[in-house]
Amino acid sequence: MKTVFIDGLGMLGPGIENWQQARSALLSGALKLDEPLTLSGQSPLPANERRRASRLSKIALQVAGEAMADAALEADEVATVFASSCGDLDIVHKICTALTMEGKPVSPTQFHNSVHNAQAGYWAISQHAKKASNSISACADSFAMGLLEALTLVEVEQTPVLLVAYDRPAPVPLFGAAMSQAEFATALLISPNRSTDSLAMIETNMVTKCSVVSGISECVNKALEPLRNSCPAAMALPLLEALVNPAQQSVALDCPGANCIEVKVNSCA
């Protein structure tokens, strides 16, 4: 695929409240995995929506806002891809619980927040962003397929795209059955053209899993591995490592089926 440019980044995770902390954790591997994800920064959501939005939506929008914060692009110029393996299982739990009760009192707000594109909807509303938006899942491979979806949009529609990937643990009793044991979210602002905002350039190719030549599929920093293995969105970590560390050149991310994508990273510095 054509070379594209990373113009902004965001990451939230256990003990990581903002991109600065994320950057140093990615470089040093000093992670406080047993700490909670704290939402301390400025939320892009207006106060009204913030009250109604779920924790998953707040996390997704916070990290999306972070990736846009230092970019010259305005949110209404940017298409979006929201990738989440499981979506909002807190809401699924509440609805399925309500369905066991007399009269099945499903909350209308919970119901409209239950759609997989709720985060995309809240982002569009809060940013007045009217461009194309997709919300996808590829279960454990949701980050890689979200990236591919974003890259096809950048290449074909010649538009900048904000990719947001996020997952968090389900409540009991779904916890053990669902895909995520940790909270993690990341956002990448991807542009077809180089600008003064460009932090790195990436070139992506789809290859069969057995023919990966140079890409590494695990975190170089072994301290990050438990996080990568406990949340589908955290499969982004090897790429995020490569984006902050010029010594790392190429990563491989699994897709469903026989293929994976190899992403070659070069700094724009």
Added chain:
Amino acid sequence: MKSSLLSIRAYTLSNALGLGVQASLDGLRAERSGLRECRLPNIDLNTWVGQVDGLENVVLDQNLAEYNCRNNRLAELALQQDGFIDHVQQSIDTYGANRLGVFMGTSTSGIEETENAYQHMPADAENMPDWYHYRYTQNIFSIADFVRLRLGIEGPALSISTACSSSAKVFATAYRYILCGLIDVAVIGGVDSLCQTTLYGFNSLELVSDKPCSPWDADRKGINIGEGAGFALLERDSNRDGIHLLGYGESSDAYHMSTPHPEGDGAMLAMQQALSRAGLKPEDIDYINLHGTGTKSNDASEDRAVSRLFGDTVACSSTKAWTGHTLGAAGITEALFSCLFLEHGFMPKSLNTKILDPECRANILREQIVKPLQATMTNSFGFGGSNCSLIFGALN
């Protein structure tokens, strides 16, 4: 001059009108609705539904047994119609299994399994029952995963879940993947099945009609929920005779989570983009298959959008009174209806529309019209303000 984005090599669809293309075609031509009064177990609501018979008895391949849920059983039954599996196999033989992609739309996937588990679990249960497989049923990807494994496809696969626009948007995604050279052929589709979540959810929003739905009617009461599945095999072949995707448009309302923009701004943006990508003018469109759910706000907003862009001349109708609103499968169902109309040269009336809403301006067909068509448009709009318009045309 119309130019093709993608050629539709094969397609199949199943819904309340029956299994396979012929059942839909017969029902549409004969103006026979598939809706029935809701008698589903666990549903105590006074409404009508578009139900597919026989789903309880569908058995999945043994090696896919963990994927067993109503949604995947509906997918299995639909895939068996119209020789679709053989068409896919021919493409696999020609291009190789990893040069095909699978892009599926759904809104609720296999959530019925989770509903059932909760129904039978003690309220203080710490874990789900042993028979429950979250990953293979309720997870949004389950449907795309099931389809790719069932068809033996090894290329990229994902589910798109943008509520009721989900399986319209798969056409745009398939086009982009093929144009970027990531795949040669796409299997796209949408599957959504009846469940308590959507019936009681829409009921909580007071959007469920106690009568058969009547889009654009002055006295419309809301939606009937339906289930359905549709699949299409797409490739780039602009020289092939037949039905082609000519344009697509995708936009966000950026207005409200569950109410469309009152002036139809987002819908209009999607339709404009679809026209511009197809290189067509509004007057080149013969027929619009409306999203037309039958709620007060959807029909009013869509009417504004259509009449602002097309005036009051282009023929329009909603087919929701045949199938019910199949939610995540509505996009593909109505896209394939729009292909059927091109192929067979007719435009259906808006079934159940008795007294046209006097506030509405669009040219809603009150009678079926038989005539050759060149280009049709279909609209799909979803919660979260997700809009998609598609244009299809016959090339020969």
